[in-house]
Amino acid sequence: MNDWVQLFKQPEPVAIIVMLLLLVSLMQGLRRGASGSARRLFFFVWEGVAVVLCLLLASQLASRLSPAFADLLVRRVSVPLRELNGAEQAWFTLLTSLRDFAPLRYGVLFLLGYLLLRALAALAEPLLERLVEGMLTGGRREGREDAPGRRSASRFAGALIGAVHGAGRSFVFVALLFVYVTLMPGGWYADKIAESPLYSEAASWLEPVAGDVLEGQGPVLAKTVQAQFKQILQRKYEIIDYAVPAEIEEAALYVTKDARTKEEKARSLYDWLGSRIAYDWDKANNYVERGVWKEQTPAETFETRTGVCIDVARLYAVMARSAGLEVRVVTGMGADGRGGYGPHAWNEVQIGEGAENWIPLDATWASSGDWFNPPEFDKTHIREA
Incomplete structure (x- = not known):
């Protein structure tokens, strides 16, 4: 007391x-x-x-x-x-x-x-x-x-x-x-x-x-x-990009016309985007150095053939849906090659039934190697959610 x-x-x-x-x-x-x-x-x-x-x-x-x-x-x-x-x-x-x-x-x-x-x-x-x-x-x-x-x-x-x-x-x-x-x-x-x-x-x-x-x-x-x-x-990208422009749908169907499985379709789209979309360093530097961000739609990325990681991931998602695939845009951190990490975006595609059949891919990095479901993908990509 x-x-x-x-x-x-x-x-x-x-x-x-x-x-x-x-x-x-x-x-x-x-x-x-x-x-x-x-x-x-x-x-x-x-x-x-x-x-x-x-x-x-x-x-x-x-x-x-x-x-x-x-x-x-x-x-x-x-x-x-x-x-x-x-x-x-x-x-x-x-x-x-x-x-x-x-x-x-x-x-x-x-x-x-x-x-x-x-x-x-x-x-x-x-x-x-x-x-x-x-x-x-x-x-x-x-x-x-x-x-x-x-x-x-x-x-x-x-x-x-x-x-x-x-x-x-x-x-x-x-x-x-x-x-x-x-x-x-x-x-x-x-x-x-x-x-x-x-x-x-x-x-x-x-x-x-x-x-x-x-x-x-x-x-x-x-x-x-x-x-x-x-x-x-992150879901906003899926909703905003749900409507597929006709020219993108036609391109997606053409790119995947010879594919027989979902994985083959996903791979064909990965190869096509990885070899045709150039990284927009001016846009990236404007954001990093000046804080200026330019939002662009998948249609703009498709037309200009340039974009940063989120632009490539959004265009891949739109084309994959056009080809009948279940796909999502993933945001998080990607390895910068100097021992650190920076903001990044990539995709995941479902190639079979069940949660275990979603595979990761990174079309933005395609020019630096094969980033279509590699064994150690998680060591260089850290998802936010």
Whole structure:
């Protein structure tokens, strides 16, 4: 007990906020009296229980609905084979991302489920409030007609209940700080929070319960969200380039006319682009040295026969789709030949059934060697997602 008293004697922000929470709750309890304070404490606990229950139910609901929702999107979502405006590009990027990216789909369903369940819980609160009111007062409200002694006793009891309420509020506050410091140790003011004696004492209680989970799963979750977000941004190239210009489609069909398998088609397109698209060093240098980026479409790359890695990858993807192949643009880091890495883009093509039958290729690097599914491709290419 003396340790806790000593903690509050030290003027530091966490202790000051906790003291204010306790003081405000105590004063509120003194003003409301026993029944009013008990009512507020009950709904404080109810709010916490409702949040936990809604989170658990929303998680189960999202897990069960996610596969069915994915199947529905697979059957119903079809990107139009025409040039899309900005709103249509955003809409189909969202739909196809929900269809293909399980973490995003789960997150959206989880959020919607939680909001729905919280709304249902809110509808039940008025009925619950009347029930609690009747249980606490027995149908009689505290009023001015009560005897002074009874009012004093009620206010004293209310102050005690308010103090308990304040302790609960303080615990939630410190628990939120614990989550913040654990997940973001380098975040704003995290070092000052960690130095607080009061926080350190409370964290010693929370660490065995939640510390390992947060430290183990938190960074993994953050990286997963970051990777998923990059995948969604990458998806824009697929949506923007979904409509294939006639001349590119004709060229793709001509290049692959003698190919018999998907792998042969992919190889023919790789050889064609690798030998006909020159690297645009002026565009690359403008971006590296001046920060000037020129966006260009696959049609422009096809017409000018020049482009940087992302331009070549986008043109390859458009031509591969024209030839009936499943293909994707991959962004990440590529080896620069000097022991380092720089931003890069390449492709992956599906040559058979199943996830293991996607192969990588890099038509931009074709002039420097054979980069069509070489054995050590991953040693020179690091994908972002």
